[in-house]
Structures are given as structure tokens and as C-alpha cells.
Amino acid sequence: DIQMTQSPSSVSASIGDRVTITCRARQGISSWLAWYQQKPGKAPNLLIYAASSLQSGVPSRFSGSGSGTDFTLSISSLQPEDFATYYCQQANSFPFTFGPGTKVDIK
């Protein structure tokens, strides 16, 4: 199984801040990586697929980059609705695996 790690596990930020979350795969996964946002009591929402492709309807302040083992999700200017938990997911091979999540909260 491909283990996924994320850092930081939590981050406190202010409105307008740039936030960067890192996801690392134990082995190379090319660009088979997705990012999801989840708010309390809600289902996850796809933000980024194929490491850097923005899902339709997702604001352009979200961006993804990376390939191989190291990936980043960036939020260029944090908005009130962005406070949530973010997960990466590898889709290179089964079993699919998620990172442990990064909680973004208000400073």
C-alpha cells in the first residue's frame, strides 16, 4: 500500500493569507493525486485532480502542483469559506489511500 503523509496537520491562518499544504507519497505516484476539502458534517468536495487540474466550479485561488512523491495544495488568498480540512488521495494504484488531513482554522 502507498502511504500518504500531509504537513502540517493543522494550520492557523487569517483571511487573505496564502496557505500551502504538502502531501508526500511513500513511493512515486506520477501525477495520480487528488485534493479534497471537507467541512464538518459534510461530504468531501473535489478540488484538484491529476495533481494540478482544477475541478470545475472550484475557485481559482486553489492550485495544485507536484509529481512523483511530493505535492502541494495552495490557497492564494484564504477566504472565510476555506476553513475546513483538506485531504490528499493517491490514485496511482489500489488500494487508494488518503492522507491524514490538514485542518485549516482561523488565527
Add this chain to the structure above:
Amino acid sequence: EVQLVESGGGLVQPGNSLRLSCAASGFTFSSYNMNWVRQAPGKGLEWLSYISSSSSTIYYADSVKGRFTISRDNAKSALYLQMNSLKAEDTAVYYCARGYSSSSMDVWGQGTTVTVSS
């Protein structure tokens, strides 16, 4: 509107069985691969199972292999998860999710809660 709606969750005793359903609408269900993902209380997301559009390819997480069975009925636009020999650690919210580009998951249901307790 593209939608997935799970049902079938509830309280069940350890060792018993439960069958979850996921009703799809607003898209051509038979054209999409599907997944089950769960989230234990206060924990992260755990992928459980995948089924291809034609049911020809199926995968499971080790944690449920041999106990859970995924299936689908394309004529009914429905996805299922048969869960046997349930354990306390299976307590979670269970989501069905549509497979999308690069094996991401773009449409999720609202989730159904399974509680395994005596």
C-alpha cells in the same frame, strides 16, 4: 442534478450484517466507476472499495476484504455494499463516490451512518 443518495445505515450488533445502497441520478450511471469511502468518528477518510462501470474489476481495502462485497445494478442506477461480520471498528459514516478523471472522486453522497455496538 447529479446526485448520489446513500441509505441502509443504522445500529447493528457485532457479527451481524448490513447492506448499504447508493442511488444515483442525473447522470448515466452505467458509464462511471464507483467507490465506497468511510470516515470513522473524528477520523480521516478511508477508501474501502472500487467497482468498474461494467462490474468487471473490483478492489477492496485489506480492512474489509473477505467481509464486504461491492456490487452494482446499472439498470437501477444503484450501488451496493454488503457488509458482513461487522466489528466495532466499522462504525463510521459511509459515502459512495463517483469515479472521475485520474481516478479522483467528483460526486459524493451525503453519507449514511453505521454504528456497530452491542
